[in-house]
Amino acid sequence: MDVLDVARWQFGITTVYHFLMVPLTIGLGLLVAVMHTMWVRTDKPEWLRMTRFWGRVYLINFVLGVATGLVQEFQFGLAWSEYSRFVGDVFGSLLALEALLAFFLESTFLGLWIFGWGRIPKKLHLAALWAAVIGSIVSAYFIIAANSWMQHPVGVVTDDATGRPVQVDFLAVLTNNTALAAFSHAVVAALMVAGALLVGIGLWHLRRRRLAGLSPDDVDHRVWRRSVRLGGFVSLAAFVLVSLTGDWQGKLMYAQQPLKMSSAEALCETEAPAPFSVFAWSKLGSNECDDVRSITIPGLVSFLAHGDFSSPVPGVNDLQERYAEVYGATYPDDPSRFGALAGEEVDYTPLLAVSYWSFRLMIGMGAVSAGVAAYALWATRGGRVPTSRLGVYGALAAVAAPFVANATGWVFTEMGRQPFVVYPNPDVPVEDQVWFFTAQAVSPGITAAEVWTSLTLLTLVYGALAAVELWLLTRFVRRGVTGGDGAPAPAAGTDDTHRDADDDVLSFAH
Template sequence: MELLDIARWQFGITTVYHFLMVPLTIGLSLLVAGMQTAWWRTGNERYLKMTRFWGKLMMINFAMGVVTGIVQEFQFGMAWSEYSRFVGDVFGAPLAMEGIVAFFVESTFLGLWIFGWDRLSKGVHLACAWAFSLATVASAYFILAANSWMQHPVGIEVVDGRPRMNSIWAVMTNNTVLAAFPHTIFGCFAVAGSFLIGIAAYKIAEHHRNSGHDDEDRKLWHGSMRLGAWVGVIAFAGLALSGDVQGKLMFEQQPMKMASAEALCHTEQPASFSIFAYGDVGRQNCEDVKSFTVPYILSYLANGDFTSEVKGVQALVPEYQAAYGTHYPDDARLGAFAGQPIDYVPNLPATYWGFRFMIGFGGMAALGAVAVLWFTRKGRFPKGRWWAPLAVASIATPFLGNAFGWIFTELGRQPFVVAPNPNPSGVDGVWMYTASAVSSGVTPGEMLTSLIALTAVYGVLACVEIFLIVRFVKGGVAATMPHEPPDDEKSDDDTLSFAY
């Protein structure tokens, strides 16, 4: 394997794994803050139990997200140092804001929330919950601003061949991040909603096996499941609306990515949306590809009308070659790519199926949420043995939808790591090929060693997280509520006694 291929596999594996934790942390932290608000307003102990139980699972996930996220920062220096040199003047600002502003606030108030149950007033403690929850959202915005600049560079000038930021406001209000941010947050809520549904369904089924009585715990799990279902339905509606906005922007900014997402090899007017295709999608002429399509829909998704033209891959390749060249620079740092022809077409099977898996798994999660609302109406719960295992399995659907969405977004940008603006003026006139971004001082053997080591460590961390979550889920509410000591063991000195 080439050095570039190994570096991309390494970054892809660690990024996708890390992003499994991110949406659950963001979505669940906001829901936990909402549960605590309900307890603060009503005094109902059921909401307190919900806050503590789901808060415990959120903390486990948060800790794993921090551990896996640190590696992402290191890779910019280890595997992608040429990229860091090129974009450091721009990329460093939102990353620094995420670390100094968002993460510090997030970790500080999370610590106060964890250890402040019996030491802070209810109002102050609730404020801590909202502070760290909103800080996770701010953290996501800063990271998305950095990623969106890679998708659509703005707010810079080129000095000595390198981009230099001249407007942080332009970077932070990039229309790409303004479209990506709500889509990402709705995705986080979809993950959290499905998480509530699956675990609550398991606990209700466990409750029926053990007792079958309609007690307070059953109401708690039933309420959690209904909450997750409503969150999932609303999240999917938000994903559909924000996805439409984001899709139209992608057709404008990265037409090759969206043509590849549809395996649209030839220009069509009006253009049909492909639901399913079979044949060799990887061939750029698509002559042997058969596709089930919906007429006119792709024209609407691209331009907001049902009659407009959508350019195909074969029409876009000459435009890209005319704008950005036909061959890589004859630079020794590019290794095997030096002086070679540039393939502007991303991996068609990966982009085509990634786009469909993103939509498909999101739709499955939404249908599951609707089914939960129907089957649990008026306090009911299905009695079949199939229900709980199916609900637990459904937890994976929004996770997979998020993962495939990011795979599509990043692979569809190739061969660029910083995608150029397609406007005739060039706007900021900056782009960078992925082949130019990888560290030139690292050997394939060293990169492969780090890939294997990181994958193995992440595998161990996955086992640890699953073990901890399963342990506390089985323990239920009792495992997360503080234990009152006997009266004869109580002491005035409770300095080291914590609620968690």
């Protein structure tokens, strides 16, 4: 592999690893805030115990997410300095706001929530949690706005002297329709992740208690039953919203990045109406879009692209020719900027196998998660407790499904943009468009050996962090809501101000 390939692998691996934690932080943070709100409103002990148990899981994940997220921005200067120079005028403001406004908001108020149990008034303590959760959502928006600008650059003009984009309309960058669609999709997908976690762990604990002969009338039983029911309803509602926001994204994708849409369907030639491919078998692995055979649903891709079942959708081969005509059939013959690809033919078609299967994994895993949520709601109706080993352990295993859906969706979004790291905006004339090839984005002075070294070290560190997170999560999940959790209430309006080191929420944080 040359330095470009290794640098892409490094950024891809670290980004996907970090993104496994992001949706859980956002989704579970929202649900914990709802649980805490319900406890403040009703004063029912099960809501307090739910808040404290799921709050532990939320904070373990938050800490690991921060640790892995810090590495992302360092890579811009290490392996992608040319990219950083190109996008710096736009990304500077977004990343500064993310760090100075959103991150400090969530970290400061999260600290108040962690250490405020029994020390600050009840409603103020709740407000601190909501402020932290809102901060994490705002943080996600700034990051998604930055990524969406790479997908659909707006609010900039090109500096004639440097050839780089200069931001002239920050509001246009913030309100980019690509960012609005991607953000809404990401937030509801995050709720699917959190809902699946509540369902899987809640069902496991309910079955465990049933087999142990424990009372179905105590507080702990209500904790797990409410967790399952809440997680199930949230997952199903989120699945509906994911479908709607995904449809919005699909129509924008067709307008802004038609090759991504056609590659996701292995649609080689222009068709009207264009069918949706359920399963394909051909030479996708060689990236040759020719003689693809598949099981299809007629007209569905036309609907995803246009909102009707008859309009034409351009094929990969036609779009490859069109892009080569507009943006050049070969890379500029400049080894100092394009390395080994200088003067080579540009393949504007994303990796077909990756685009095709990541798109289907995203949809399929989302459907699995929704199916498990429906099962959980049915199995716990009317106070029932499921004892089926297959159903309960299947739901526990299916906790991974929305994580996979989120990760493969991110892979599809990023890999489908290639060979551009900043994709040209088709809404403006070609002479005014901004674009940047991935081949010219890598740092010119770095070697493949140096990137391999950092990739190896990061893999070892991330592996250790993953082991730590899994150990902590397993420990607290198995422990459940009992075993020393005295659940002290905040100082105002409480009947129990007892607190010791083992009782404090996330006492291990000390």
